[in-house]
Amino acid sequence: MRRLVVPGISLVLTLLVVLPVGAHGPDPILMGGLYPLNAALEYRWAAAGTPPAAMRTAFNEAADDATASRKSKAPSFAFDSAATNLVYYGADVPCGINGLACLRRTPPDWFGVWFRENNHRFDWGTLKWCELSSSPDGCYEIENVALDELGHVMVLDHHDNFSDNSDFGDSVVQTYSRTKAKAGWNAHVFARCDVATLQQQYDVATWSTLYSTCMGVPTDLTMTGSAASVVTGSMVTFTAVLKSDGAGRLAGNPMSGRVVVLQQRTSSGWADVLTMGGTSASGTYTGTTAVRSSVDYRALFRKPSSEGALSTWSSAVPITITAACTGTCPLVSGGPTK
Amino acid sequence: MEPMRWIRGVVPIAALALMGAGVMPRPLAILAADPPGPLPPCPASGPPGKGIGDGIGWYRLEAILDGTGSLTGQRLAFGVIGGVGWATDLPAESFATGPVGTTVLVGADDGVRSRLSLVDATRGCATAIGNEASVVRSALLAPDASAIVEHRVDRVTRSDLGVWRRPVGGGRAVRLLAGISFDRAYGRTFSTELRWALDGRLAATSCGELACRTRIMEAGSGRSVEIGRTGPVIGVAEDAVIAYAVCPGLPCALLRFDARGGQRMLAQAAGRAAMAGGRIVFEDATGRLGSMDASTGDRRRIDAAAGLVPMPDGSGARAGVAHADDAVLLAPDARVDGIGTTAIGRQADAARAIVGVTR
Numbered sequence: 187m188r189r190l191v192v193p194g195i196s197l198v199l200t201l202l203v204v205l206p207v208g209a210h211g212p213d214p215i216l217m218g219g220l221y222p223l224n225a226a227l228e229y230r231w232a233a234a235g236t237p238p239a240a241m242r243t244a245f246n247e248a249a250d251d252a253t254a255s256r257k258s259k260a261p262s263f264a265f266d267s268a269a270t271n272l273v274y275y276g277a278d279v280p281c282g283i284n285g286l287a288c289l290r291r292t293p294p295d296w297f298g299v300w301f302r303e304n305n306h307r308f309d310w311g312t313l314k315w316c317e318l319s320s321s322p323d324g325c326y327e328i329e330n331v332a333l334d335e336l337g338h339v340m341v342l343d344h345h346d347n348f349s350d351n352s353d354f355g356d357s358v359v360q361t362y363s364r365t366k367a368k369a370g371w372n373a374h375v376f377a378r379c380d381v382a383t384l385q386q387q388y389d390v391a392t393w394s395t396l397y398s399t400c401m402g403v404p405t406d407l408t409m410t411g412s413a414a415s416v417v418t419g420s421m422v423t424f425t426a427v428l429k430s431d432g433a434g435r436l437a438g439n440p441m442s443g444r445v446v447v448l449q450q451r452t453s454s455g456w457a458d459v460l461t462m463g464g465t466s467a468s469g470t471y472t473g474t475t476a477v478r479s480s481v482d483y484r485a486l487f488r489k490p491s492s493e494g495a496l497s498t499w500s501s502a503v504p505i506t507i508t509a510a511c512t513g514t515c516p517l518v519s520g521g522p523t524k
Numbered sequence: 525m526e527p528m529r530w531i532r533g534v535v536p537i538a539a540l541a542l543m544g545a546g547v548m549p550r551p552l553a554i555l556a557a558d559p560p561g562p563l564p565p566c567p568a569s570g571p572p573g574k575g576i577g578d579g580i581g582w583y584r585l586e587a588i589l590d591g592t593g594s595l596t597g598q599r600l601a602f603g604v605i606g607g608v609g610w611a612t613d614l615p616a617e618s619f620a621t622g623p624v625g626t627t628v629l630v631g632a633d634d635g636v637r638s639r640l641s642l643v644d645a646t647r648g649c650a651t652a653i654g655n656e657a658s659v660v661r662s663a664l665l666a667p668d669a670s671a672i673v674e675h676r677v678d679r680v681t682r683s684d685l686g687v688w689r690r691p692v693g694g695g696r697a698v699r700l701l702a703g704i705s706f707d708r709a710y711g712r713t714f715s716t717e718l719r720w721a722l723d724g725r726l727a728a729t730s731c732g733e734l735a736c737r738t739r740i741m742e743a744g745s746g747r748s749v750e751i752g753r754t755g756p757v758i759g760v761a762e763d764a765v766i767a768y769a770v771c772p773g774l775p776c777a778l779l780r781f782d783a784r785g786g787q788r789m790l791a792q793a794a795g796r797a798a799m800a801g802g803r804i805v806f807e808d809a810t811g812r813l814g815s816m817d818a819s820t821g822d823r824r825r826i827d828a829a830a831g832l833v834p835m836p837d838g839s840g841a842r843a844g845v846a847h848a849d850d851a852v853l854l855a856p857d858a859r860v861d862g863i864g865t866t867a868i869g870r871q872a873d874a875a876r877a878i879v880g881v882t883r
Contacts, residue, residue, distance in 0.1 A: 217793055218775060218809070238593030277587035277595070280796055281773050282756030283715040283840035284731035289773035290795070292809070303587055305595035307617045309661055309713040309730075311682050318593055338772045344734070361734050362711050 212382035212400050213359055214343040220387055221293045223259040227339070228266035229273050229299075237275035237301065240317040241328050245273055247374075248332030252340075255375035257395055258384040260340045272298040277306065286313065286363060287331050289338050297339045301328070316366055324365045327372045334359050337380055341387050345379055353379075356400060382494065389435040393468045394443035397494040403432040405441065409485040409500035416477055418511045423474040424448055426462055426485035426500060440469025441495065444487060448473045451482040451502065459483070480506045560599065560611040563641075566649035579604030581623030581645035584843035588613065602628050602645045605845070610648035619662045621839050623846045629665045629672060640672065642692070653692055658685055662839035664718045665692075667849070673700065673726055675716045675839070684713060687728050687741075701739055701748060704730045709753065710737060719838035721760035722801065722849055729757045729838075735770045740783070749783040758836075759799025761818040766790070766799055775809050780818060790816055798834035801850025805834045813854075831856050 221227065229249070231237055237245065249263035256262070279300040281288030291297045306313040316325035337359040345357030354360065354370050356379040364371040376384065382398035390397065397403045405428060412423040426446050430439040442464055449456040462471035462485065471485070482502035489497040583602035590596050595616045603609030604626055617633040620643075628643040630650065640654035640663060654660070656676065663674035671692055676685040684703030704713065710732035717729045721740070729738040737752030740760060755768030755776060769777040775793035795807030804816045805826065813826040813833070832854035835843065845853055 216772070217777070238589075238591075241593065275593060276589070277585070277598075278842060282731070282768070283717050283729075283838075284736065284756065285714065285733055285772075290775070291773065292775070292811075303589060303595045304593055305616055307595075307661075309677050309682060309684065309716055335772075344772065363733065 210348060210353055210356070210379075210400075211346070212379050212386060212398070213337075213345045213357055215341050215383060215387060216291070216338060216343045218291055218341075219293050220341055221261045223388055225261040225294065227261045227263050227271060227297070228269035229263065229271040229297075230265065230267050230269040232272045232274040232298075235274035235276040235278070235300075237273060238304075238318060241275055241301065241315065244317045244328035245332045248329045248336060251329065251333050251374045252336040252376065255381070256340070256384050256388075256391070257376070257381045257398070258388040258391055260384040260388040263336055263339075270296060274298060274300045276300075276303050284308075286326055287335050289335050291339050293341075299332070299335045299339070301331075316372075321366065323367055326363055326365055329374060330358065330372055331363055333374065333376070334363065337376065340384060342380055342383055378494075386432075386434060386436060390439060392442075393440045396492060397430070397432075397436070399492070399494040401432075401494045403430050403436050403495045405429065405487055405495050405498040406431040407446070407485050407487050407498045407500040409483070409503055411483065411503045411505055413505070415506040415508045417509050418478050418507050419476050421474050422477050422483075422505055423472055424462065424483060424485065424503065426471045426473075428469050428471065428485075428487055428498075430495065431498075440467075441487075442468050444471075444493075444495075445490065446471040447486045447488070448475065449484050449486050449499075451484075456484065456486070458486075477505045477507065480504070560613050563610070563612050563643060563648060563650040566644050566647060566651045579607055579626050579646055580846045581605075581626035581628060582843075582845040583620050583623060583628045583643075583645070585614075585618075585620055600628075600630060600643075602643060603648075604645050607646070608648070610645075617659065617661075619839065620844075621662065621664050621841065622844055624665045624667065624669055625846055627665060627669060628844075629663055631660045631663055631674070633659050638676075640674070640690075654690055654697070661716060662718060664720065664839050667720060667724075673718055675718060675728065684716070684730070687718065687726070700726065700746065701728055701741055704728075704737070704739070707737075710735050715840060717757070717838045717840040719757070719760065725760065727757065727760045727765065729765075731756065734772070736767065738765045738767070740765070751781050751783055754779070754781050757838075758797045758804065759818070761799075761802060764818075766804055766818050768794070768797075775807075778804065778806060788821075790818070790821065796833045796836070798837060798852045800848075800852045805852045805854075807833055 246265055253262040279302055287301045289299045302313060304315045304318040314325040316327045319325055342359045344361040345359055347353055357377050358373050359380050378398045379400035382400035385398055407426055407428050409424055409426040428441040428444060428446055430436050430441055446462045448459045448462050450459050459475055460473045462473035464471055482504050484502050485500040487498050581604055586599045587595055588597040588599055597616055598614045598618045599611055600614055600620050601609060601611045614632045615634050619631045620628050622628045623645055626645040628645055630643050631638055631640050638656040638660035641650040641652050643650045658676045659679050660674045660676050663672045665672050672690050674688050678685055686699050686703040687701040688697045688699050690697040713730050714733055715731050719727050725740050725742055727738050727740045729736050735753045737750055738757055739748045739750050741748040751765050755770045757765045757767040759766045764780050764782040766780055769779055774795050778791040778794040780788045780790055793809035797804055797806035802818050804818055808814055814823055815826055816823045835853040835855050847853055
């Protein structure tokens with residue numbers, strides 16, 4: 187696998203693996219590649235290690251959690267008794283002597299997930315799965331750990347937390363699982379830094395899907411006017427196109443459902459004129475206003491607190507008044523016409 | 525093509541002879557009540573067998589789960605190749621390692637005491653060699669069968685009590701390594717694994733939920749070096765460990781981590797792996813078996829039967845077959861399971877069944 191680029195990748199991998207990384211950002215990724223966009227991955231229970239009923243239920247719920255919270259074209263998960271992907275429960279876990287669960291992934295062909303058995307003895311004591319053991323404090327929740335494993339299946343590696351773990355809630359795919367009742371022990375949705383990586387690797391689910399706040403995606407805004415020169419009071423329609431300008435799959439995506447504002451230049455800067463409305467064309471917004479003097483207009487996208495897309499604005503679009511209105515003039519009553 | 529010269533003496537000559545005949549005879553039966561009871565004590569007739577003439581011992585542990593999927597115990601099956609097999613039920617906190625010759629080291633903790641015994645795979649009996657108030661988590665029999673090394677934790681606090689050496693013939697156990705200190709970078713210790721290096725040094729690998737650190741101890745001086753931060757370890761090579769990177773699963777990079785903090789990438793994407801005689805046997809990203817010299821990186825392909833993967837060794841293994849130090853066991857799904865566990869032999873086409881085990 188990629189042997190020709192061993193030295194470079196080795197260095198990167200070594201740094202990722204060994205150095206404690208304090209940087210906050212999207213989850214790292216695992217080696218081995220990706221599944222096709224929106225792949226529907228089905229799984230079944232291993233015949234030689236069928237999980238108990240409560241674990242099957244919890245895993246199915248985690249599959250639903252993963253599918254519902256991916257906010258990207260990352261794979262979806264569903265049970266199918268004829269599937270080739272396997273979920274195993276028991277003592278014979280192939281991934282080493284430690285850990286609660288582990289996986290093996292060879293996308294796009296196959297994945298397997300292994301869970302250690304309830305009551306497994308570790309050096310620190312006895313493993314209790316909450317769903318299998320009346321949920322005592324100190325138990326691990328299957329649904330949460332399964333969501334972590336499914337994140338790995340997709341491509342996510344463990345989140346690089348701040349040294350004080352203050353950002354633990356930014357990722358479900360964590361190096362250290364938390365037991366009941368520590369914060370995050372029962373998280374059931376991918377958190378923002380999980381989603382960020384899924385979006386980077388698999389693209390956003392739809393053009394109106396918000397970009398994760400765990401990243402800062404540059405954006406690009408262009409605007410045109412329906413006329414460059416008009417008589418006073420004429421209605422001019424402006425059309426703006428908002429696109430992402432990130433790397434990889436986040437480059438050139440139309441961005442629908444956002445708030446794009448039409449602004450006009452004033453003596454002290456720029457002032458909002460109106461909020462442009464979305465159209466049926468992806469990432470396209472329009473607004474119409476009456477123009478009473480020669481002035482520059484532009485479109486503005488302000489970074490919302492709920493999204494990781496960065497602010498941007500279009501180039502200025504000058505509208506020139508060619509003559510005063512004579513005869514029947516457009517009706518203008520004070521402010522801009524919406 | 526891997527010529528397999530590196531696995532000289534991979535299995536005893538008797539086994540090779542049988543390999544030449546194809547699949548070896550299965551044991552006549554697993555002799556055990558249902559459920560299997562405790563093993564009878566061995567008659568005091570000298571040390572347990574470890575020579576070729578006594579046969580090739582094997583064992584496997586099976587988890588016993590109740591209707592809710594909770595571990596209630598473990599069933600130990602064992603025997604000698606081509607001979608009769610036995611089974612006995614152990615408590616949940618139990619282990620088995622080896623075999624050395626025909627001797628399987630077994631630890632069983634009933635919640636009050638940890639009891640250690642040497643199980644004779646030829647005769648189906650056990651010789652008690654230790655009884656501890658602390659919990660013996662795992663242990664290994666020394667290659668010369670004169671002593672065992674055991675890892676203990678405190679019964680109440682589960683704190684690490686270190687690694688101890690216990691003479692098989694009786695006598696006081698001596699601590700070789702102190703309990704490993706807590707390190708936030710690793711979290712609480714999930715498992716500790718012991719393994720012998722070819723040169724007789726002992727490696728103790730303490731793993732948190734994800735990452736591990738290994739202490740390698742010289743038997744003579746007691747001096748130890750610590751190597752971290754790694755994933756699970758597959759072997760020791762000089763002053764280095766061969767270990768996975770810190771990964772959530774497989775495939776995962778295999779690296780050589782030395783005691784001075786240096787690292788060298790050996791394989792970017794490896795599946796299951798084991799090490800013997802200075803060579804690493806591993807699945808590559810495509811699932812094919814290959815081997816690599818741990819020092820030089822020299823790679824060879826292994827033309828083994830499809831579906832065979834390396835069996836783990838060390839005290840964390842759940843199955844084993846007696847084999848030479850420079851051999852690696854291959855088995856379907858890495859288990860001594862069902863019929864057809866295989867040890868790789870010296871011949872190029874020697875991936876043949878040497879153990880036939882019936883449930």
